[in-house]
Structures are given as C-alpha cells and as structure tokens.
Amino acid sequence: MADNRVVVYKGPGEVAVEPIDYPKLEVPEDVARAMGMSKEAPHAVILKIVSTNICGSDQHMVRGRTTAPVGQTLGHEITGEVVEKGNDVQFVDIGDICSVPFNIACGRCRNCNEGKTGICLNVNPARAGSAYGYVDMGGWIGGQAEYVMVPFADFNLLKFPDRDQALEKILDLTMLSDIFPTGYHGAYSAGVTTGSTVYVAGAGPVGLAAAYSAHLLGAAVVIVGDLNEERLAQARSFGCETVNVGEDTPLEEQIADIVGEPEVDCAVDAVGFEASGHGRGAQEAPATVLNAIQTVTRAGGRLGIPGLYVTGDPGASDPDAQEGTLKIRFGLGWAKSHVFFTGQCPVKRYNRGLMMSILHDKAHIADAVNATVISLDDAPQGYKDFDKGAAKKFVLNPHGMIPNA
Numbered sequence: 001m002a003d004n005r006v007v008v009y010k011g012p013g014e015v016a017v018e019p020i021d022y023p024k025l026e027v028p029e030d031v032a033r034a035m036g037m038s039k040e041a042p043h044a045v046i047l048k049i050v051s052t053n054i055c056g057s058d059q060h061m062v063r064g065r066t067t068a069p070v071g072q073t074l075g076h077e078i079t080g081e082v083v084e085k086g087n088d089v090q091f092v093d094i095g096d097i098c099s100v101p102f103n104i105a106c107g108r109c110r111n112c113n114e115g116k117t118g119i120c121l122n123v124n125p126a127r128a129g130s131a132y133g134y135v136d137m138g139g140w141i142g143g144q145a146e147y148v149m150v151p152f153a154d155f156n157l158l159k160f161p162d163r164d165q166a167l168e169k170i171l172d173l174t175m176l177s178d179i180f181p182t183g184y185h186g187a188y189s190a191g192v193t194t195g196s197t198v199y200v201a202g203a204g205p206v207g208l209a210a211a212y213s214a215h216l217l218g219a220a221v222v223i224v225g226d227l228n229e230e231r232l233a234q235a236r237s238f239g240c241e242t243v244n245v246g247e248d249t250p251l252e253e254q255i256a257d258i259v260g261e262p263e264v265d266c267a268v269d270a271v272g273f274e275a276s277g278h279g280r281g282a283q284e285a286p287a288t289v290l291n292a293i294q295t296v297t298r299a300g301g302r303l304g305i306p307g308l309y310v311t312g313d314p315g316a317s318d319p320d321a322q323e324g325t326l327k328i329r330f331g332l333g334w335a336k337s338h339v340f341f342t343g344q345c346p347v348k349r350y351n352r353g354l355m356m357s358i359l360h361d362k363a364h365i366a367d368a369v370n371a372t373v374i375s376l377d378d379a380p381q382g383y384k385d386f387d388k389g390a391a392k393k394f395v396l397n398p399h400g401m402i403p404n405a
Contacts, residue, residue, distance in 0.1 A: 003022045006020045006073045006074070007073070007075060009074060013062065015379065030139050031140075042088035042089070044152070045085040045086065045153040047100070049148060051395050053179070053393060054383060055076065056206060056272075058144075067312040075144025076177070076178060077177040079176075079177060082098065097166045099177050099355070100148075100156065100158075101158070104138065104140055105123065106121075106155070107155030109122045115349055117348045119343070123151075124138035125138065146398045158355060167402075170402055175366065175369065176355055178345075179205050180354050181345050184213040186269075187213040187268055191339075192218070194217075194220075195218065197259050198211075199297070200267070201307075203242075204231065206270045208224075209369060211238075211368075212368040221264075223241045223259075226242070227245060230390070230391040241258045245278045255296055264297060269289045291328060297336070300338075304341050309342070373402055375397055378396075379396055
C-alpha cells in the first residue's frame with residue numbers, strides 16, 4: 001500500500017499528485033545493473049520533505065519540451081529531515097535537517113574527486129550527471145513528494161547546524177538545493193567581481209538568483225533583461241536595473257542608456273533553450289540569448305550559461321534545434337576572445353558558503369525570488385501559474401513544517 005505521494009508528469013501542460021510507495025534504501029534497478037553496484041544502499045537515507053520547490057527546469061518537461069515520458073516523477077529541489085538511515089551512514093543522524101544538492105553524486109569517481117559533482121560518472125547509465133525526478137537522469141524518484149531517498153548521504157547532504165534556526169530561515173535555505181548555487185555559479189563563472197557591470201538574461205528564479213549573486217560578488221551595476229514586466233519589477237525590488245527585450249529598441253542601446261556604453265563586463269544566460277527573439281512580436285528563437293550575450297559583452301569578457309540546453313526537444317521549431325543544434329554566432333565570441341562556462345552547477349562547490357551567508361543574515365534570497373509557499377496538493381496550480389509567468393518561486397510544504405506558511 002502506498003504511503004507516500006509525489007508530483008507526476010501526465011502529459012504536456014498537466015501534472016498530478018499521485019500515491020507512490022514509501023521509499024526504500026535502494027538505488028534504481030537500471031543504475032545498479034549498469035554501474036555494477038549493489039541495489040541495496042546502506043549509504044542512503046530517507047528524508048521527510050520539509051520543503052521542495054518548483055523549478056523552471058521542471059517546467060520544460062511539463063510543457064512537453066523534453067523527451068520525458070508520461071509518468072515521470074518530478075522535483076529536484078529538496079530540503080528534508082532524516083527519518084531513516086542505512087548502516088553505512090556515519091555523519092548524518094535521525095532528526096537532522098539537510099539540504100540536498102540536485103546533483104546526485106557518488107563521491108567516489110574521478111569527477112566527484114575533482115569537485116565536478118554535476119557530472120558524476122557512477123549514477124546515470126545514460127550520461128555523466130544525474131538528478132532527482134528528471135528525464136534521462138538515471139531514474140531516481142523525484143522530491144516533490146512527502147518522502148524521498150537520498151543516496152551517498154554522507155557525501156551529498158548539507159546538514160544545517162541548528163534545527164530551530166534552520167526552520168526559521170527555511171525559505172532562504174530551501175534555495176540551496178539548486179537556484180541559489182546555480183545563480184551564483186552563473187555569476188561567478190562569468191567573472192563577476194568588485195565593480196563589474198553585468199547583464200543577466202532572464203528574470204525567472206534562476207536569473208533573479210544570478211542577479212542577487214552578482215550583487216553579493218560586488219558588481220557595480222546589474223542589468224536584468226526579460227519580456228515579463230512583473231518579473232522585471234521583482235528584479236528592481238533588490239536594486240537591479242532592467243531592460244525589456246520585447247521592445248524594439250536594441251538591447252545594446254538600452255544597456256548604453258544605463259552604463260554609458262553598449263557593452264558590459266560579463267553576462268549570464270539564465271533563459272536556456274526556450275528563448276524568444278527580441279523585439280515586438282518575436283517568435284521563439286533558441287539561440288537568441290546566446291547570441292545577445294556575446295553581442296553585449298566586451299572583448300575579453302566571460303559568459304556564464306546556467307540556463308538549460310537539451311539534446312532532445314520535440315517541440316522545437318526546426319529539426320536542428322530538436323537535437324540541440326543551434327545557430328550560434330561562435331565567430332563573434334571567438335573574435336572577442338570570450339570564455340564560455342556551461343553545464344549543470346556543481347552545487348556542493350557553493351552550498352555551504354551560501355548557507356553561512358543565509359544563517360548570518362548576509363543573504364536573503366527568498367525575498368529576491370519572491371518565495372511563495374503552497375501545499376503539495378496545490379502543485380498542479382503552481383505549475384500553471386508559473387507557466388503563465390508569475391514572478392514567484394513556488395515552495396511546496398508537504399508536511400506543514402514551514403513556520404508561518
């Protein structure tokens with residue numbers, strides 16, 4: 001009998017909360033067989049979910065813009081309380097509240113030992129790198145649920161030092177599983193530092209987190225571009241300049257009006273493959289942002305690209321884009337000696353430092369992304385609102401553990 005529930009993809013535009021078996025201390029059968037590991041997972045824990053968030057990456061699947069099958073469980077932004085642990089878990093105890101990096105990592109392979117936990121070699125037969133509740137990521141059950149299993153717990157979990165403090169700051173701490181480190185990674189890998197001028201494409205939660213992180217890193221001016229005025233207003237709420245790329249005025253002219261020249265020191269792509277063209281009435285054009293950030297970044301600048309790009313997009317407008325082949329002005333980037341940083345954020349590289357910034361009141365990321373608490377049962381409506389462009393980061397509260405929610 002099922003005594004757990006999880007959010008499930010039911011087809012384009014539709015999700016549902018469905019019963020599922022309570023998790024076991026076991027890795028997925030396909031992972032165990034292909035990777036030559038035991039199915040039993042004494043290195044794992046079961047978490048009672050305290051908070052779990054809806055992510056823009058989930059939204060790509062729900063729109064039908066990936067190869068996710070109907071029945072795909074969802075959710076990779078997880079914070080939870082340990083309620084069961086295997087006999088090989090040494091440093092995490094029952095009752096600890098922990099953040100779960102969305103990257104599933106073994107802590108044993110070459111890439112993990114080099115700090116590249118976003119591309120672990122031992123947790124996904126299909127490719128390097130894995131995540132909870134995501135297409136082509138190894139079949140791990142998603143965390144938009146009541147309970148979830150986390151493998152290699154001693155390596156993966158970030159334990160909060162004080163339970164009461166963690167619950168008090170849970171709306172900030174819940175962002176450590178993905179969007180705060182991902183946004184920070186985008187800004188950091190773009191070279192943002194004291195006095196930088198920065199352009200962030202996209203005012204969704206990751207873009208807002210990148211813009212907020214650019215301020216933490218000392219940027220002089222942070223400019224956020226989007227089509228959605230509500231989201232641009234959210235960016236302005238914590239000190240960003242904004243440009244509406246749906247207007248006919250070219251992006252470089254709008255930037256020049258702010259910083260006095262048509263270029264910035266560095267840029268972040270927080271949009272990804274479902275990008276729209278710029279200007280009034282523009283249609284989807286997946287290389288738009290990649291080309292725009294090359295255009296507006298100075299020679300010698302760096303480009304952080306945490307926005308998601310995929311190898312399979314059945315909803316793309318042309319056959320090339322359906323397999324992730326885009327018309328990028330790489331010659332422009334080469335001529336300007338740009339440095340490109342792409343790929344999943346290695347969350348463990350940043351999450352502890354960002355946790356300390358939250359616990360000591362140096363970072364208030366929940367306010368920046370407009371964290372909004374809803375119940376697990378309200379997840380389907382949350383997905384619909386998010387898809388319509390709501391300037392909110394939806395946080396699911398499966399067990400009513402979020403104070404004052």
